[in-house]
Amino acid sequence: MTVLVAVVTYNSERLIADLVEGLQAGLDGLDWHFTVADNDSRDGSVAAVRRLAPAATVVEMGRNAGYAAGINAAVAASPAHDAILVLNPDVRLGPGCIARLLEALKEPGTGVAVPNIVDGDGRLIYTQRREPSVLRTLGDAVLGARRAGRFPLLGEVVADERLYAAERFTDWAEGSTMLISAECWQRCGPWDESYFLYSEETDFSLRARDAGLGTRYVPDARAVHLEGDSRVSPGLWALLTLNKVRLFRRRHGRVRAGAFWAALLLRESSRAALGKRPSRAATRDLLSPARLRETPGPASVVRS
Known part of the structure; x- marks a missing residue:
């Protein structure tokens, strides 16, 4: 083979x-x-x-x-x-x-x-x-x-x-x-x-x-x-989080995706309150309708 x-x-x-x-x-x-x-x-x-x-x-x-x-x-x-x-x-x-x-x-x-x-x-x-x-x-x-x-x-x-x-x-x-x-x-x-x-x-x-x-x-x-840096880079962590919502929405529809989004928002906002920068970036993007709609690209990765 x-x-x-x-x-x-x-x-x-x-x-x-x-x-x-x-x-x-x-x-x-x-x-x-x-x-x-x-x-x-x-x-x-x-x-x-x-x-x-x-x-x-x-x-x-x-x-x-x-x-x-x-x-x-x-x-x-x-x-x-x-x-x-x-x-x-x-x-x-x-x-x-x-x-x-x-x-x-x-x-x-x-x-x-x-x-x-x-x-x-x-x-x-x-x-x-x-x-x-x-x-x-x-x-x-x-x-x-x-x-x-x-x-x-x-x-x-x-x-x-x-x-x-x-x-x-x-x-x-x-x-x-x-x-x-x-x-x-x-x-x-x-x-x-x-x-x-x-x-x-x-x-x-x-x-x-x-x-x-x-x-x-x-x-x-x-x-x-040797592992990447998604857990320490705010831009990468936010992109990872947004793509979870996009994937769930495509597989389960908008109604169930709304509940999934809310659960993710709870997770990220609670961690943002503890001072975690990647979760602050993820929370910001989860609350942005434009970011949830747009197709990811290089700008998504480099944002802090």
């Missing part, structure tokens, strides 16, 4: 060398092709890829088109493949990771396979997610994500470590490392570019699940995620 490794870069030069080195270990013994879609980086990301991975396909987007658009462009520009590995540039694959995920894709009803992921200090990252709901958002607001996540009805984040010990289906998983079967991509792809950044992996996984192709968590496939 041939695996397409699809990576989106944006000022990622410092990550390229370790990324390329990690691909060798994670894909050892497999046929694979590396494609990078670059969202108009201002550093040497493109030059670094061409120097360190000369056989790679490089797609220069010419603008910051967003994460989903980059993934779609990488897939469209690549040779034939049997599976697509969507990979953040700050992920380091463990030995044999993707071979194990490929095995999991053969299990009935599986369209996406995701590994066990730890942070740079070796701590488990809670990557499994339940479908967003009003009650889960309220649980998060009142109890906090980790405490609420121990209870299936009250938390979107699966925060029970016992559920990371065995292979299982999850509604969706954070999108830094996802192996997608070619069949799943053909039936459910491409990714929805209107989200620009955040919720695109949620939307894809839930649509795949609706089509009978679930997301399978595989504990003995391992990777390290």
